[in-house]
Amino acid sequence: MKREELIKKAEEARNQAYVPYSKFAVGAALETKDGRVYGGCNIENAAYSMCNCGERTAIFKAVSEGERDFAALAVSADTDGPVSPCGACRQVMAELLQQDTVIYLSNLKGDIEETTVATLLPGAFSKEDLHG
Numbered sequence: 001m002k003r004e005e006l007i008k009k010a011e012e013a014r015n016q017a018y019v020p021y022s023k024f025a026v027g028a029a030l031e032t033k034d035g036r037v038y039g040g041c042n043i044e045n046a047a048y049s050m051c052n053c054g055e056r057t058a059i060f061k062a063v064s065e066g067e068r069d070f071a072a073l074a075v076s077a078d079t080d081g082p083v084s085p086c087g088a089c090r091q092v093m094a095e096l097l098q099q100d101t102v103i104y105l106s107n108l109k110g111d112i113e114e115t116t117v118a119t120l121l122p123g124a125f126s127k128e129d130l131h132g
């Protein structure tokens with residue numbers, strides 16, 4: 001899928017964001033190597049630490065459906081520049097996406113930054129660290 005199409009799907013997922021506290025809506029769209037797309041939005045909670053980001057919602061939806069091989073992830077929010085994923089999402093991307101999964105960071109103005117998991121989180125803690 002073209003990056004503009006995947007970003008549009010992230011924007012559509014963003015419309016479902018449940019953000020009564022921050023009012024900051026985020027959408028994500030994760031495309032598998034077979035071309036299936038899983039949307040995700042951020043979902044907040046009155047117990048703030050339970051808030052889940054849009055990126056992780058999309059990743060967990062896909063993985064929970066048995067998906068393991070991902071081509072691209074688009075993220076969209078109403079930010080000045082391309083949205084910057086939080087550290088927790090970067091760590092989850094490092095574990096569950098591939099090294100060659102393309103990440104499109106975007107905003108509603110049409111700015112797009114194309115990056116990779118390795119660039120977003122150099123030195124990520126991984127299963128190699130865990131099992132020496």
Ligand SMILES: O=c1ccn([C@H]2C[C@H](O)[C@@H](CO)O2)c(=O)[nH]1
Nearest residue numbers: 022024026042053054084085086
């Ligand atoms: O890349 C990001 C950054 C923040 N958030 C969410 C978490 C919280 O619901 C709100 C404000 O931080 O935005 C995301 O979903 N993705």
Ligand SMILES: [Zn+2]
Nearest residue numbers: 053085086089
């Ligand atoms: Zn996050």
